[in-house]
Amino acid sequence: MNEPTARTTAGRALRNGPRRLFPPDPRTEGSDPDYRFSLANERTFLAWIRSALALAAGGLGAVALLDDFPGEEYLGLALLALSFVTAGLSYRRWALAETAMRLGRPLPPSRLPLLLAIAVSAVAVASAVLVALNSS
Amino acid sequence: MFDPLLQQERTSLAWERTAFAGIVVGSLLTRVGASVHVLLGGFGLLQVCASAALLVWSGRHYEDLHVQLRAGDTPTHPRAAMVVGVGATVATGMATVLALVFVVTDS
Numbered sequence: 001m002n003e004p005t006a007r008t009t010a011g012r013a014l015r016n017g018p019r020r021l022f023p024p025d026p027r028t029e030g031s032d033p034d035y036r037f038s039l040a041n042e043r044t045f046l047a048w049i050r051s052a053l054a055l056a057a058g059g060l061g062a063v064a065l066l067d068d069f070p071g072e073e074y075l076g077l078a079l080l081a082l083s084f085v086t087a088g089l090s091y092r093r094w095a096l097a098e099t100a101m102r103l104g105r106p107l108p109p110s111r112l113p114l115l116l117a118i119a120v121s122a123v124a125v126a127s128a129v130l131v132a133l134n135s136s
Numbered sequence: 137m138f139d140p141l142l143q144q145e146r147t148s149l150a151w152e153r154t155a156f157a158g159i160v161v162g163s164l165l166t167r168v169g170a171s172v173h174v175l176l177g178g179f180g181l182l183q184v185c186a187s188a189a190l191l192v193w194s195g196r197h198y199e200d201l202h203v204q205l206r207a208g209d210t211p212t213h214p215r216a217a218m219v220v221g222v223g224a225t226v227a228t229g230m231a232t233v234l235a236l237v238f239v240v241t242d243s
Contacts, residue, residue, distance in 0.1 A: 042213070054157065073239040
């Protein structure tokens with residue numbers, strides 16, 4: 001029996017990456033749920049997209065508009081990286097939730113809200129420290 | 137009574153708010169891109185145009201969905217979700233790269 005090597009595992013991850021980020025059309029499985037559930041799922045997806053865009057706006061604003069204190073460009077880049085991750089995972093969240101609804105299964109849990117909360121709090125604290133240092 | 141909780145209208149407004157947010161970020165991206173090179177401002181302009189198109193689409197979709205829901209069809213629209221999901225990923229990725237270039241060239 002052949003054991004999977006590191007190379008085949010990496011190759012499989014590369015091949016499956018886009019499929020994991022962009023799962024297939026949920027309508028291929030299960031049956032249509034109550035239309036209100038599908039619309040609620042769609043609004044949640046759009047809220048994630050807007051969160052990503054708000055982070056991008058904050059990041060671009062910090063990089064381009066704030067010139068008063070050192071380090072603002074790193075905070076801006078951190079917010080932009082967070083926005084990229086949030087936007088990249090939002091379709092997957094929508095598709096997995098829609099599939100779960102169609103199959104009558106519990107909605108899949110996600111670590112993204114916790115990750116986002118911790119990361120944005122860290123950026124907020126870091127920017128407050130930078131403002132305080134710059135003002136003294 | 138059809139759609140007593142106004143789910144469809146709230147969803148339509150969520151699409152429109154998302155398009156507004158896309159226009160705002162596109163405008164900022166135009167500014168950052170153009171400050172690196174005038175042609176790079178085109179990425180932001182492209183995002184503004186795409187978001188404006190999304191705004192028009194969401195208005196039309198609201199009307200189409202009314203008919204669809206009355207007929208008992210599912211409102212699930214994977215293609216729209218895929219386009220917006222991929223579009224937002226590309227836009228935020230591009231914003232990250234342009235901001236990085238801006239920081240490097242500015243320092």
